[in-house]
Amino acid sequence: MKKLIKSSRIYGEGGLMDGAILVEGGKIASLFQRDAIPDVDAQVFDYGDSRIIPGIIDLHVHGFKGWAAKTLDKEEVKNMARALPSVGVTAFQPTNSAWDYQVENNAAIADAMEEGYEGARMLGIHMEGPFYNVKRHGGTAAKDVKPCSLELMKQFWDAGRGHVTYMTIACEVPGADEVIDFCLERGMILGMGHSDATYAEAMHAFNKGVKVGIHSFNAMRPIHQREVSLYGAVLLDNRVYNELIPDFYHVCPEMIQILLRMKPTHKILLMSDSDAMSAMRPGKYNIKGVINISEKNGLMHLEDGTINSSSKYVLYGIGNLVEKLGVSMEDAIQMASRTPAELMGIQRHKGSILPTKDADLAVIDDEYESIATFVEGELAYDKATSPDLTNPKMYDLLIEAFD
Structure with a gap:
């Protein structure tokens, strides 16, 4: 009808x-x-x-409401898809990250994509790692960072059955050029992230066809007055799209203002980087032996203070930009919907x-x-009729609530 x-x-x-x-x-x-x-x-x-x-397109989202993309359970990925429309997301890329079973993880997401499911549309698999620079491993355990290997990349691709569409890689690490060529030949979108690249190394990657700064300014070598590094390169190169986490924890408002002055909104894409603890009750969670902390103010971090994903979502970030920075609603919408569609080449229908x-x-x-x-x-x-879409098992991992 x-x-x-x-x-x-x-x-x-x-x-x-x-x-x-x-x-x-x-x-x-x-x-x-x-x-x-x-x-x-x-x-x-x-x-x-x-x-x-327009429906929000989140190209970098690890989980939401207790459901995770980093899983071997295809039903968990489907439940993530069901939950995301509760924050305005209509399309997304389930994003896994470096761990021992990333090959099998790709297969599980591919299964979920190929079977029937409800909710937000899965556009493809975003692999965040495992080919990082260990100096910038961020919230990922250093032990899970893998040497850049074409053979391993082929295993990831085969397991994903053509659904791997987007990948984060530190392009300066040994073996990266071969992997980049392999991925680009298959139409994947590549982004620089978790990288200690110099400006020259970053420009080498961008000239090859890498075109995204992954969660811009996080897990990148910072600017120095005599070496602006990858951080400077993603600001200066107009070919490069900038992922931006707009929760005001990953990137301070002043840095966001600098980005908005340097780059047009059709080169900036809002993304959540949210994980399974996003939209869950604040507290300490024991997730596979690692203590993850979600503060009442929304900040999420490990015990050593390292920021680890986001407890917020893109719709919250739109509010930050519009209400606190004076960004127009039209520009915020461009960054949340149209820019990610353009990056993925789906702007004719989304x-x-x-x-x-x-x-x-x-x-x-x-x-x-x-x-x-x-x-x-x-x-x-x-909002009036939908059931609670939270994964109740997530609260079994809660070891201390922050009421």
Whole structure:
């Protein structure tokens, strides 16, 4: 059945409008101004003056509400997909990271992608590692960093059955050039991250075709006045897309302002870097023998203070940018939806509200919380009726709650 979705604040590709979106067959069929809404046989959703924005596309997300992409259980990945629309996400890349079973992990995500599932669409597998520079291993255990190996990369690719679309790599480590060539030949998007690269080493990688700064400014050699390093390179090179975690913990507001002055919004993509503890009760969790701490203020870290993923999500970050930094809603939407779509080459059918595109829509309130989310025209989340999508087993790992 057709759907007619109304609001006085619809952020279409042509600008803000008061009217309605007609959805048919999972696509946006038409947009109507308020005084021209037709009398059609359709299911009507009237959201008053709540904002309707394009569905958020999160290309770098490890987990949410107790579900993780770093798993051998395909059902856990499917549950992650079901949960993400509760924060306006309509498409994502399940992101694993360096560990002993990353090959098998790719196979589990591929299984989930190829079988039926509900919720946000999986665009492909994002492998964050294991080919890091051990000097910048961040929240990943140093023991899990692997030497850059073409043979191992082939195993990752084969296990993912063509679904590995995006990879984080430290391009300065021995063997990286071979792996980069292999990945680019298969159409993968490559990003520099967890890297101690100099400016020259970074430019070598960008000239080869690497084109993303992974969680920009985190796990990168910092700028020095005589060597601006990868950190400087991702700011200066206009070919490079900048991933940005907008939670104000990973990157301070002042650094975000510098980025916004250096790069246009069509080169900046918001991403969460959230992990399974995101949106969970604050406290100390014992996850596979490692103590992970989620503070009441939202900061997540290991016992030694190392920031380890994010407890927040992109919709929260949109609120930070708009309300605290004065970024326009239109620019925030560009970075949350259109830019990631453009990077992945799917902008013809995702990333904005425009006729012929997928009806991926997030309805949000003025506190930047989700009211409803439509994925390809289907209601994937409704605040009033959707069940709790939290993984209850996650609380078995809670060893101290911060009430």
